Amino acid sequence: MNYPVRARTSFAADLHAGLALTRRSVSPKYFYDDIGSRLFEQICELPEYYPTRSELGLLRAHAAEMAECMGPRAQLIEYGAGALRKVRFLLDRLESPQAFVPLDISGAHLLAACDELQQDYPALCIAPVVADFTQPHDLPPRPAPGSGGRRVGFFPGSSIGNFTPEEAQDFLRMAAQELRGGGLLIGIDLIKDPAVLHAAYNDAAGVTAAFNLNLLERARRELGAEFDADGFFHSAFYNAPLQRIEMHLMSRRRQALLLDGVPYQFDAGQTLHTENSYKYSVAGFQAQAARAGFRPGPVWTDEREWFGLLWLQSPP
Incomplete structure (x- = not known):
């Protein structure tokens, strides 16, 4: 309140x-107040703004492979969740996810998006967290031992690029610990013209x-x-x-x-x-993630190599 x-x-x-x-x-x-969040959704539809179209294309083509990396009965954490458009590709492919936990600083925008998502996925447990995910925050308990599921993360949209190199490293260290035993699917905007x-x-x-x-x-x-x-x-x-x-x-x-x-x-x-x-190279970002404790995994890029989605394995 x-x-x-x-x-x-x-x-x-x-x-x-x-x-x-x-x-x-x-x-x-x-x-990202309510007005800013709506404006950003408009940006994502612009003809000049390639990242969203590139990432959606990758999710559309490879979501099954990405979901396989995440495994069955996953507790899926989405950082900077926004309109919850992209995660639908993963939810359609994940095997019996235990819960979906979207984190976003824009509370009204997040809760409205969760209401809409719940209508389309009535059996899914959705537990939104209104928080600045770069700061200490609370999450629901991890999947219980023996449940067969892992806590995994999703950070789409190349938002990691908004961080300074030091802030990006801090986030990756935090995520590596928060997602121990699981992994992180993250979007990066690649170096280009x-x-x-x-x-x-x-x-x-x-x-x-x-x-x-x-x-x-x-x-x-x-x-x-x-x-x-x-x-x-x-x-x-x-x-x-x-x-x-x-x-x-x-x-x-x-x-x-x-x-x-x-x-x-x-x-x-x-x-x-x-x-x-x-903007990153794939190898450069993987090296940065490795310094935070992740192990590099599969990589998906569009044919122009303008955008990448990377799977990073968390520490055990």
């Missing part, structure tokens, strides 16, 4: 901290721009932040040396953003860094 209050408090504290930095930044997890990346994050319809700008609008709605209505614009580009897309909100002019009465001065061209999206 008090999650929204905690969430607002966390948002305010993190935004103050990020605005106080010399290079201002805020976590991309704050994109920067022109393809630029188009994906600067779509002609302006949906990604609206998604980015909604972060400040959320601060206005929830925290009472004050800033010029047209004071910022969306900027996204590929940083080749760091192998990542960067998204920023760039100030159009000299202005002050007011948060809880505290003024944060922006010069023209100064930015608030809102997201990174790192």
